Amino acid sequence: xxxxxxxxxxxxxxxxxxxxxxxxxxxxxxxxxxxxxxxxxxxxxxxxxxxxxxxxxxxxxxxxxxxxxxxxxxxxxxxxxxxxxxxxxxxxxxxxxxxxxxxxxxxxxxxxxxxxxxxxxxxxxxxxxxxxxxxxxxxxxxxxxxxxxxxxxxxxxxxxxxxxxxxxxxxxxxxxxxxxxxxxxxxxxxxxxxxxxxxxxxxxxxxxxxxxxxxxxxxxxxxxxxxxxxxxxxxxxxxxxxxxxxxxxxxxxxxxxxxxxxxxxxxxxxxxxxxxxxxxxxxxxxxxxxxxxxxxxxxxxxxxxxxxxxxxxxxxxxxxxxxxxxxxxxxxxxxxxxxxxxxxxxxxxxxxxxxxx
Numbered sequence: 001x002x003x004x005x006x007x008x009x010x011x012x013x014x015x016x017x018x019x020x021x022x023x024x025x026x027x028x029x030x031x032x033x034x035x036x037x038x039x040x041x042x043x044x045x046x047x048x049x050x051x052x053x054x055x056x057x058x059x060x061x062x063x064x065x066x067x068x069x070x071x072x073x074x075x076x077x078x079x080x081x082x083x084x085x086x087x088x089x090x091x092x093x094x095x096x097x098x099x100x101x102x103x104x105x106x107x108x109x110x111x112x113x114x115x116x117x118x119x120x121x122x123x124x125x126x127x128x129x130x131x132x133x134x135x136x137x138x139x140x141x142x143x144x145x146x147x148x149x150x151x152x153x154x155x156x157x158x159x160x161x162x163x164x165x166x167x168x169x170x171x172x173x174x175x176x177x178x179x180x181x182x183x184x185x186x187x188x189x190x191x192x193x194x195x196x197x198x199x200x201x202x203x204x205x206x207x208x209x210x211x212x213x214x215x216x217x218x219x220x221x222x223x224x225x226x227x228x229x230x231x232x233x234x235x236x237x238x239x240x241x242x243x244x245x246x247x248x249x250x251x252x253x254x255x256x257x258x259x260x261x262x263x264x265x266x267x268x269x270x271x272x273x274x275x276x277x278x279x280x281x282x283x284x285x286x287x288x289x290x291x292x293x294x295x296x297x298x299x300x301x302x303x304x305x306x307x308x309x310x311x312x313x314x315x316x317x318x319x320x321x322x323x324x325x326x327x328x329x330x331x332x333x334x335x336x337x338x339x340x341x342x343x344x345x346x347x348x349x350x351x352x353x354x355x356x357x
Contacts, residue, residue: 003117005070005170012074015109016263019075019152019159021139024172025061025068031134032059037200038212045216047225054129061130061165065122070170071163073132073139075150076102077261079158086271087309090220090244091158093293095266098160099125106164120167132161140173143180146211147187147196147248153180156258157249180254187248192237193217196248219245223305224297229333232350235308235340242277242305243294268292274313277306278321303329304337311341311350319345 005022012020035058044050057063061071078092092098106123113119124130133150137143141159142152149157188196188211199212215221219241222230230238249255269292280288282299289295294302307325310318322345326338343350 003113003168008072008170011109011113012072015105017074018077019141021073021141022170022172023071023073023135023139025071027138028061028131028135029059031131035131043214043216045221057129058131064128065120065165067120067167068165070166070168070172071135072166073136073141074162075141075159077158077259078160078266079258079260080266083271087274087277088241089269090246092160093243094269096268096291097293101265102162106162122165125162130163135163136161137176140177143177146181148213149249151254156255157252158258184253186251190247190251193219193234229336236312238308239312240309242309243297274306274310274318275321278310300331300334303334307337307341311344
């Protein structure tokens with residue numbers, strides 16, 4: 001007897017994925033027009049991988065695996081308690097790089113299922129051009145909230161998503177869960193940079209209506225994706241966020257009772273002060289963060305982020321470390337943000353002229 005949807009979903013849960021569901025192959029096309037509109041609005045910023053020649057692949061997963069007949073969608077819980085007094089690194093990034101260990105676990109799952117029935121599969125962990133949230137929604141994992149995160153009614157939104165394209169003909173989820181955000185606007189109101197904006201496309205089909213994410217104004221985009229200078233207009237609003245941002249999830253009522261993960265992979269980074277991070281040189285940065293998502297920012301980008309947090313802190317003890325960086329850094333982007341941070345700590349308008357005291 002061949003593998004059923006029940007067999008595949010059970011295997012996914014046995015391999016550590018708290019959420020699992022089956023989406024139909026054609027379900028990706030449902031939200032594709034909304035994705036195209038989002039790109040046309042310029043909300044992708046400089047993230048070329050979202051707007052390049054691979055964009056149309058998101059309409060049809062068969063371009064990734066011609067034999068695909070169903071899609072397994074999974075969610076990995078990463079919620080954990082963190083020290084709110086430390087410089088803020090998004091929860092998902094405080095452990096090992098999820099691309100690696102989620103792929104490892106999915107490869108093990110596919111190998112085990114393959115012992116029961118031969119099939120073709122392609123594993124996608126946030127790197128293939130797929131509309132992951134749309135597929136997860138169609139697979140029944142949750143609805144798309146106003147903050148554009150996938151929200152599961154029982155477990156909240158602290159999930160990393162992945163997919164396995166399968167040549168198996170599995171019964172998909174009957175229909176997506178209904179939107180349960182209602183009239184709540186806490187995520188919209190809490191966003192420091194007002195990155196959650198009215199959606200000209202009219203919202204997700206049967207999901208949260210009227211709102212989308214302008215990624216080009218999002219703190220996560222600034223601290224992770226943007227490789228150049230962070231616009232001055234946003235720097236003072238970034239607070240102590242040095243890699244990613246969890247604010248719109250922190251305030252979500254559906255996360256009040258969200259479970260916490262016990263997976264050791266999410267407990268790699270220990271708390272460090274801004275002063276510690278300002279004194280971190282490139283070799284020690286690589287040693288401390290090389291196996292985590294934080295390495296994606298690279299040393300100069302990470303130091304840029306830390307300097308903004310230092311400037312926003314008002315902590316005069318950071319003035320000398322910032323000055324030292326301003327005087328010694330070889331990268332222009334680091335010197336620019338060090339100058340801004342020093343001006344903030346001195347109580348001056350960072351955009352004004354004047355010699356450093």
